[in-house]
Structure formats: structure tokens, C-alpha cells
Amino acid sequence: MKRRYIFILIGFCLALILGFAVWRLVFKSEDLNNIQVVTARLSKHMQLPTSEKPSLMATVTDTSALKTPFLKEAKNGDKIIVYEKARRVIIYRPSTDRIVDIGPIELSNIPKN
Known part of the structure; x- marks a missing residue:
């Protein structure tokens, strides 16, 4: 049972990190040469x-x-x-x-x- 919670916690952390990375790429990338x-x-x-x-x-x-x-x-x-x-x-x-x-x-x- 504990293993299941550990995997859920790791999956949640990975999803959070991936979501933040996508947000930075999509919404924060400005072309400063424009x-x-x-x-x-x-x-x-x-x-x-x-x-x-x-x-x-x-x-x-x-x-x-x-x-x-x-x-x-x-x-x-x-x-x-x-x-x-x-x-x-x-x-x-x-x-x-x-x-x-x-x-x-x-x-x-x-x-x-």
C-alpha cells in the first residue's frame, strides 16, 4: 500500500514539473529580437x-x-x-x-x- 502512495506522489511531482516547464516555454518565451x-x-x-x-x-x-x-x-x-x-x-x-x-x-x- 505504501508503494502505491509513493508512486502516486512521484507521478504527481513529475506532472507538476512537466506542467511548469510547458508553461514557461509557451507563455514566457518572448522574441527579444522582435x-x-x-x-x-x-x-x-x-x-x-x-x-x-x-x-x-x-x-x-x-x-x-x-x-x-x-x-x-x-x-x-x-x-x-x-x-x-x-x-x-x-x-x-x-x-x-x-x-x-x-x-x-x-x-x-x-x-x-
Whole structure:
């Protein structure tokens, strides 16, 4: 009789673990390379420009290559979102769901193709 209860308990625990794993995969997987997902998360923290969509979104992959003082607080995995018309750049850290920095952009220093 005790064996039966042990098997039921083990089965229940396995079902609980499997259910949690499926829930994490289905409901918590966000594509952080999708600009709509990132801007939706950002909009919970600040008012984003409504007159435009971001003209650029990049992911920091090598912090040693970042030379500007504005980007000194960026870490690998951070998102850099640029609003060209609003002249605003935002550094967003998805791992902590926090805005690292917000600053103006100077478009005159960007070389034209």
C-alpha cells in the first residue's frame, strides 16, 4: 500500500514539473529580437514617441567595441533603440527589465551612405 502512495506522489511531482516547464516555454518565451516585443516592454517604463517607430534596434554583443561615453553602461545583451525623428536613443536591459540610459542623438556626426 505504501508503494502505491509513493508512486502516486512521484507521478504527481513529475506532472507538476512537466506542467511548469510547458508553461514557461509557451507563455514566457518572448522574441527579444522582435522590435514590437521590446518596445512593448519599454512602454511599461516610459512614454515612447508615438509619431514614429524605432528606426534602429541593435543588440550589444561586444562591450569592448563600444567607445562612446553614452554606451559605457551597456552590457552584452542590452538593446539599443533609436528614434531618429525624436532624436532619442535608449539603452534597455531585458535581463532586468530596466532602462539603463536615455540620451539625445546627434545625427550630424553620422556618415551618410
